[in-house]
Amino acid sequence: MSGGELWLLRRLLVMVLVLALRASGGEVAGSPEEETRLRVGFYRAKCPVAEDVVLAEMRAILEEDPTLAPSLLRMHYHDCFVQGCDGSIMLRSRSGKGERDATPNRSMRGYDAIQRIKARLETVCRLTVSCADIIAMAARDAVYLSKGPWYDVETGRKDGDVSVAEYAENDLAPPDSNIVDVKTFFSVKSLNGKDIAVLFGCHSIGTSHCAAFQKRLYNFTGRMDQDPSLDARYAAQLKKLCPPGGHGHGHGHGGGGAKVPIDPGSGYTFDLSYYRHVLATGGLFQSDGSLRDDPVTRGYVEKLANASSPDEYFQDFAAAMVKMGRTDVLTGDLGEIRETCDGFVD
Ligand code: HEM
Ligand SMILES: *[C@@H]1O[C@H](CO)[C@@H](O)[C@H](O)[C@H]1NC(C)=O
Ligand SMILES: *[C@@H]1O[C@H](CO)[C@@H](O)[C@H](O)[C@H]1NC(C)=O
Numbered sequence: 089m090s091g092g093e094l095w096l097l098r099r100l101l102v103m104v105l106v107l108a109l110r111a112s113g114g115e116v117a118g119s120p121e122e123e124t125r126l127r128v129g130f131y132r133a134k135c136p137v138a139e140d141v142v143l144a145e146m147r148a149i150l151e152e153d154p155t156l157a158p159s160l161l162r163m164h165y166h167d168c169f170v171q172g173c174d175g176s177i178m179l180r181s182r183s184g185k186g187e188r189d190a191t192p193n194r195s196m197r198g199y200d201a202i203q204r205i206k207a208r209l210e211t212v213c214r215l216t217v218s219c220a221d222i223i224a225m226a227a228r229d230a231v232y233l234s235k236g237p238w239y240d241v242e243t244g245r246k247d248g249d250v251s252v253a254e255y256a257e258n259d260l261a262p263p264d265s266n267i268v269d270v271k272t273f274f275s276v277k278s279l280n281g282k283d284i285a286v287l288f289g290c291h292s293i294g295t296s297h298c299a300a301f302q303k304r305l306y307n308f309t310g311r312m313d314q315d316p317s318l319d320a321r322y323a324a325q326l327k328k329l330c331p332p333g334g335h336g337h338g339h340g341h342g343g344g345g346a347k348v349p350i351d352p353g354s355g356y357t358f359d360l361s362y363y364r365h366v367l368a369t370g371g372l373f374q375s376d377g378s379l380r381d382d383p384v385t386r387g388y389v390e391k392l393a394n395a396s397s398p399d400e401y402f403q404d405f406a407a408a409m410v411k412m413g414r415t416d417v418l419t420g421d422l423g424e425i426r427e428t429c430d431g432f433v434d
């Protein structure tokens with residue numbers, strides 16, 4: 089058996105085990121039903137200040153460094169897509185084999201912020217609030233503090249203790265994905281076309297290193313050409329910000345190099361301009377532009393690009409984030425509450 093097959097088999101076994109445990113979890117006498125599923129206000133009894141503490145810390149963190157808002161939103165996406173929302177994105181590996189070390193994760197930021205919130209929570213409610221929930225709450229607060237919607241975040245996740253770089257490589261779509269690839273990556277997590285169009289609105293805030301989309305500007309098909317689906321004026325602007333060479337090649341997206349806003353002109357406000365940008369220019373990443381290539385996602389993008397108010401979008405966003413936040417969670421007796429979020433797995 090090849091390494092890849094072995095790995096798949098291991099994952100399958102873990103999944104079967106998790107499902108079996110979950111199936112039995114509901115029946116175990118004495119284990120209250122409410123402890124075994126996610127719900128709004130999970131900490132109301134055990135740690136009533138939990139959500140307030142997270143919001144207060146987030147205000148302080150973003151006052152010091154506003155650029156961490158998008159980074160912390162992104163962290164929840166990465167945490168949920170890689171082995172479920174289980175806080176494992178925070179774990180460190182001495183041998184460089186953790187999720188943190190995976191290519192798509194190279195430019196992930198905000199680990200210290202999560203650890204800071206966790207340390208604060210440990211002083212008020214020892215061993216009570218999971219890292220996975222802190223990441224989910226921080227993502228919600230990051231959106232809210234970027235003038236986006238407030239929504240009720242479900243809590244009750246436990247933390248996992250496994251972090252494998254390979255999972256991140258396999259579960260996160262690369263930025264040069266087309267819509268068929270994107271739909272495959274998201275349907276594995278039970279997220280449909282509308283969810284994709286809604287969640288991609290996260291790219292309304294934040295920045296990207298040039299390396300993540302450089303290929304579109306200079307060497308799209310390997311013949312030193314430009315991506316024809318990218319608006320020519322936008323491409324010219326990007327070329328000025330991202331001169332050729334220097335920032336890594338091919339699929340590389342991370343490391344040094346210049347950064348550009350993903351939604352130019354509105355890079356730190358959570359609003360609808362991302363959708364207008366995608367429609368008009370093809371977006372920063374091919375995956376953003378790919379929203380135009382499917383009837384469902386395109387229909388949604390066109391609707392929002394023209395919307396006179398963000399209300400409908402904000403409602404859809406809340407629902408999609410809650411849905412994403414349920415991805416393969418550990419609850420009840422599964423998983424643990426760690427004392428620190430960024431412990432070492434090896
Ligand atoms: C196919 C799906 C996706 C792809 C290919 C993708 C790709 C990327 C890439 C390449 C970056 C730039 C990283 C860097 O160079 O610093 C980025 C940033 C970002 N992504 Fe995504 N992303 C996807 C989905 C999502 C989703 C669903 C969310 C939110 C739930 C999200 C939120 C963000 C945010 C907020 C940033 C800015 C981070 C910062 O400024 O530090 N992304 N994404
Ligand atoms: C352009 O892409 C081709 C094919 O991937 C590669 O062989 C070539 O080295 C690239 N050229 C530059 C200058 O990056
Ligand atoms: C959206 O706006 C464009 C022009 O910006 C217009 O051509 C189109 O008909 C509008 N679509 C809807 C559904 O209002």
Ligand SMILES: CC(=O)N[C@H]1CO[C@H](CO)[C@@H](O)[C@@H]1O
Binds near residue numbers: 188189194197199
């Ligand atoms: C391989 C690699 O660059 N991994 C990085 C992932 O992100 C963390 C946090 O920024 C870095 O410490 C790792 O070196």
